[in-house]
Amino acid sequence: MDQRTPIRRAPTGHSSIRRTTPAAALLLALAVLGTVSACTGGVTGTPGAAGLRDPYFPKLGNGGYDVTHYGLTLDVDPTAHRLRGTAEITARATQDLSAFHLDLAGLDVESATVEGRPAAVNRAGRELTLRPDADVEDRLREGRTFRTVVRYSGSPQTITDADESEEGWLRTADGSLALGEPTGSMAWFPGNHHPSDKATYDIEVTVPKGLTAVSNGEPAARRTEGDRTTYSWHTPEPMASYLATVAIGKFETKESVTPDGIEVFTAVDPEVAEESAPVLGRLPEVMEWAAENFGPYPFTSTGVIIDREDDAGYALETQNRPFFPGPPDIGLLVHELAHQWFGNSVTPATWQDMWLNEGFATYAEWIWSEDFEDTPAQDSFDEAFDDDENWAFPPAEPPSAADISESPVYGRGAMVIHEIRLAMDDDEAFFDLIAGWPKAHRHGNASTEDFIAYVEEESGQDLTELWDTWLYGESRPPEG
Structure with a gap:
């Protein structure tokens, strides 16, 4: 969301x-x-x-x-x-x-x-x-x-x-x-x-x-x-x-098939169809890039629903076909399509595990920017680190139901993923790890505890300090 x-x-x-x-x-x-x-x-x-x-x-x-x-x-x-x-x-x-x-x-x-x-x-x-x-x-x-x-x-x-x-x-x-x-x-x-x-x-x-x-x-x-x-x-x-x-x-609908055989169905309100066309044209590109980074697409169909801006107050990763209130920018399209792996195929065991959805989808935006916009993921990390809103509470422990969609779940959740990347110090192994997570729990549910156990087993490292600082820590650590 x-x-x-x-x-x-x-x-x-x-x-x-x-x-x-x-x-x-x-x-x-x-x-x-x-x-x-x-x-x-x-x-x-x-x-x-x-x-x-x-x-x-x-x-x-x-x-x-x-x-x-x-x-x-x-x-x-x-x-x-x-x-x-x-x-x-x-x-x-x-x-x-x-x-x-x-x-x-x-x-x-x-x-x-x-x-x-x-x-x-x-x-x-x-x-x-x-x-x-x-x-x-x-x-x-x-x-x-x-x-x-x-x-x-x-x-x-x-x-x-x-x-x-x-x-x-x-x-x-x-x-x-x-x-x-x-x-x-x-x-x-x-x-x-x-x-x-x-x-x-x-x-x-x-x-x-x-x-x-x-x-x-x-x-x-x-x-x-x-x-x-x-x-x-x-x-x-x-x-x-x-x-x-x-x-x-009233929607303008289109059907097609990706080179990988994934059915594509898009539905766009005619009022925003012209404005939506450029980003829709990039959907196959985003799908191909996501599959390269996160593993094979876990479903048999994809697409989007784009309504008018006043029809809802937020975008949502509805399965197969994310919903957008008005034309999304490329970053938001990347985010919601990444959810098809992180959140939709591997779904949180409880709502306390929401950061696994949003942290990964936000990190997907960071690596898209790294690959196509000359913005290293470290720069996105530094920007998130400096944002006071990301330190309101630990991402794995929101204070209440009202907080499960707040900034720490997104920004600090993505920082956790980046810290794992730094700890592994091997990008090939790191990307194998993040692609392996939705594969290991394909069409199932997983908890934060499951993720911690998975990362430590796959990396061969004891990352207790990482979890204590970035996932459960109450305050921002010193820079450097």
Whole structure:
């Protein structure tokens, strides 16, 4: 995420949505204890946790299962700001489940089924609790795969973060835009919205004829019936939910293929198409350069979405297809494309590991400048070193959720990478190391501890002093 600037409704009544009454509360309490018998419609086992205890978002995500695939079918009316959706969620139980949770903000749940059988739904704020029918008990045993279908509708929310930036579902000049970092994806579909649970996606979006719906991955189909057009998108590689996007509006779209066989899909608002053309023309060049430095591109498609400047307050590394509010400069394009390796393929284990995303993407800008703009990375390091904002806190320990996108995570995070380069004193070995990191955790998750262990093993060095000074140190060290 970059260039961030500041800029509940209760569910409607429905037979499948249970409001809290004394009797319902007793049944839910029994379900939580895993003691509701088959005659009450419950299953044996224990409930999955409501939250994964992330250091900054402890209620984000859910325990007891691992999502493998989301099938999202959305019908959107941008003018009325209404959305009707069906989420088909395929997951594997990681324990015997009696109940489990989904994250969803604002939208009204109409019905839910587990393995085709109606499930009881209780709601508390942004937490849905689903209690499956006893007939599907065997499907919720540890290691088994089960399918949940949730139908929902309403006016999707714009979520204001702790740093006062806006995400979730945003209104744009001619449509809508979904951005998810760090918690916004729960505004438009129910799921396990922690970056540690990655899944593949199929997203189908129906919009008024004349508008285009762009998402992640590759375009799968398009059809028009009457005054509505449906766009289908397929993401075959695992993706964290915060990287999922939908952009609806009037776009100029282009498709091509890189020399390496990577599909390219770009969508640009006509208002900024002419201004965007020069930087878009350099996308294949940036892709080739990034692959030389970071290893083979980890996905089957790439591209960009460029909307108008007022449509969002920041750029975001949405998977396969970064989003930009207005034409980016070359440095920002390099940054967001570098995220496809650092952040999207190898995704942080928790939001405390955010510096691994932003430190690497910022360092990508430094080495681009070194290669093409006669600015040695050491000069970029020196400039970052002199910037007081980079010393507000250690990059691996932001004080709060409001700080995970602040300067130290970017600038000082990049300084950590450069200090590793200096410690190795061998550029060939260093670039092998940074290319090996996304290879070692391709399409997975990794923590700061994982990175420290990886660097020390690959370099053969004990870098305790480096980590203590640059990654965890509270103050700026003396120059030299």
